[in-house]
Amino acid sequence: MKMVHFYQRIELDNGKEKFVLKTTHRQPFTAQIEVTMNFSNDDTPSTTEFTIHGLLKEHSDLFKKGNQIDYYAGFFNADFSEHLIRHVVHGTITTIQPRKNDSGDWQLSFTMQDGEKYDKLKPIKVKTSKKIRQVASQKSLESKISAYNSKTNKAFNYWRDTHPHASDKEVKQKRAQATKKKKQARTQLSSSWNKQRKYLVNHKKYQVKTAYKALSFKPGTKGSTIIKKIAKLAGIKIQTVKLVYDRKYLKGYTAKKKPLACIKEIAADCNTTVYWKHGFLQVQDFVKQKKLDYVATSTTGLLDPPEYQEDSDVGKSWQLNLLFNPDISSGSVFQVKHESLSGWMIALSGSSTISTGSTSITSVVVQPFDEYKKKQQKSISKKKKSDKAAKAKKDKADREKAKEKRSKRSKGGKK
Incomplete structure (x- = not known):
C-alpha cells in the first residue's frame, strides 16, 4: 500500500488549554508547517525548529516560551483509509519570534528543546530527624571512682612527703586506711550512680533536631535502583531504564550533584547511553x-x-x-x-x-x-574486570578487619 499524502499535527499545551493544528493538504486542514529536527545519542537535548504559515493571530498568541509541544507526522494512503503516523518529538518552547508578514504570508517561528528542562534542578536533600538530649548525660561510674581514687592517692602521697621520719608501720597503716576509704567510696558511688541513672532514665528530655543531607544509597545498591530513585524524587521523567551493565556500588553512592548529572554519571559507570528519543529521556542499551x-x-x-x-x-x-x-x-x-x-x-x-x-x-x-x-562488549568486559578486582580488594580488607577484631577480643580487648 503506497503512502502518498503527508500528514502533520502539532499539539500545544500551555497549562490552561490545548490547541491542535494539523495538515493533510485536504480542506479544511491545509496549514503549512516547516520543521527541522535533530537527534543524536548525546545526553544533551536536541532542538527542533518550526515555522507555521498562515496562522491566525489569536492562535499565534497561544504559543509562548515554556509551553509544551508534541509533534506528529507520517503518511496516508491515496484514499486516506490507512496511515503510518508516529509521535515524532516532544519538547518545550525555548525561543519564539514575533509573528511576521512576508508578502501577505503571516508566519510564526519558534524553537523547542527535547523534553522538559531539568538542568536547573538542585541537588536532592533528604530530611533527617535526630533526638538530642536537652540535659547533660550522666558521667560514667568508672570516671567518678577514678577521680576519688586519684584524690585519695594524692592525699596519701602528701602525708608521706610531709612525714619523712614516719616508721614503716605508720606508712603501712596510712596506706591501709586509704585503701579502705577507696573501697567504701566505690560502694557509695555505685549506689548513688545507680539511683541517679534510674532518675535520669525516667525523666530524660529530648528535642528533635532536623537536618538535610544529600541522598545516599547503601553499599551494594545497583545502578538501576539509584537512577530510578533519583529520577522519582527529582521529578525527572525517564521513558526507559535498561542498563547495559547494572553495576553494584560496593561503597554505596551519595548524590551530591544535580539530579540529571547524577543520572548521567551512574549511566556512564554502567556503560549505558543517556539520550533523548522523540523528545523523551532514555537510559537504555541500544543493542x-x-x-x-x-x-x-x-x-x-x-x-x-x-x-x-x-x-x-x-x-x-x-x-x-x-x-x-x-x-x-x-x-x-x-x-x-x-x-x-x-x-x-x-x-x-x-x-x-x-x-x-x-x-x-x-x-x-x-x-x-x-x-x-563488539565495541560495546569490549567496554563492558573491561568494566566488569575492574569491578571484580575492586570487589576482591574490598573483600580482602573486610576479612583482615574481621580477623583483627577477633584477635583483639581473644587478647581481652573490646567486646
Whole structure:
C-alpha cells in the first residue's frame, strides 16, 4: 500500500488549554508547517525548529516560551483509509519570534528543546530527624571512682612527703586506711550512680533536631535502583531504564550533584547511553532495542548511495539520505540493502527536514550493528574486570578487619 499524502499535527499545551493544528493538504486542514529536527545519542537535548504559515493571530498568541509541544507526522494512503503516523518529538518552547508578514504570508517561528528542562534542578536533600538530649548525660561510674581514687592517692602521697621520719608501720597503716576509704567510696558511688541513672532514665528530655543531607544509597545498591530513585524524587521523567551493565556500588553512592548529572554519571559507570528519543529521556542499551521492520532500499526511501564518513570518531559509519521516516531516531536499528552497504545498522545521529514544496528527508549517520555490539562488549568486559578486582580488594580488607577484631577480643580487648 503506497503512502502518498503527508500528514502533520502539532499539539500545544500551555497549562490552561490545548490547541491542535494539523495538515493533510485536504480542506479544511491545509496549514503549512516547516520543521527541522535533530537527534543524536548525546545526553544533551536536541532542538527542533518550526515555522507555521498562515496562522491566525489569536492562535499565534497561544504559543509562548515554556509551553509544551508534541509533534506528529507520517503518511496516508491515496484514499486516506490507512496511515503510518508516529509521535515524532516532544519538547518545550525555548525561543519564539514575533509573528511576521512576508508578502501577505503571516508566519510564526519558534524553537523547542527535547523534553522538559531539568538542568536547573538542585541537588536532592533528604530530611533527617535526630533526638538530642536537652540535659547533660550522666558521667560514667568508672570516671567518678577514678577521680576519688586519684584524690585519695594524692592525699596519701602528701602525708608521706610531709612525714619523712614516719616508721614503716605508720606508712603501712596510712596506706591501709586509704585503701579502705577507696573501697567504701566505690560502694557509695555505685549506689548513688545507680539511683541517679534510674532518675535520669525516667525523666530524660529530648528535642528533635532536623537536618538535610544529600541522598545516599547503601553499599551494594545497583545502578538501576539509584537512577530510578533519583529520577522519582527529582521529578525527572525517564521513558526507559535498561542498563547495559547494572553495576553494584560496593561503597554505596551519595548524590551530591544535580539530579540529571547524577543520572548521567551512574549511566556512564554502567556503560549505558543517556539520550533523548522523540523528545523523551532514555537510559537504555541500544543493542536490546526492538529492530524496526524497515529495509532501506532505493525503492523504499533510500534517496542516495550511502556515503562513508571518513572523519568519524565513532568508528566506521555512513550517512544515509532517506525519505522522511517518523520511526527513525537515536538508536533505531534497521536494515540497509545497497551494493556499497548492506546489513543491520544502528542510527547514531541525524536530522529530518520538512519543507513546503520539497521532499521531506531524514539524514542519518549509521554504524554496522555488529560492530557497535563488539565495541560495546569490549567496554563492558573491561568494566566488569575492574569491578571484580575492586570487589576482591574490598573483600580482602573486610576479612583482615574481621580477623583483627577477633584477635583483639581473644587478647581481652573490646567486646
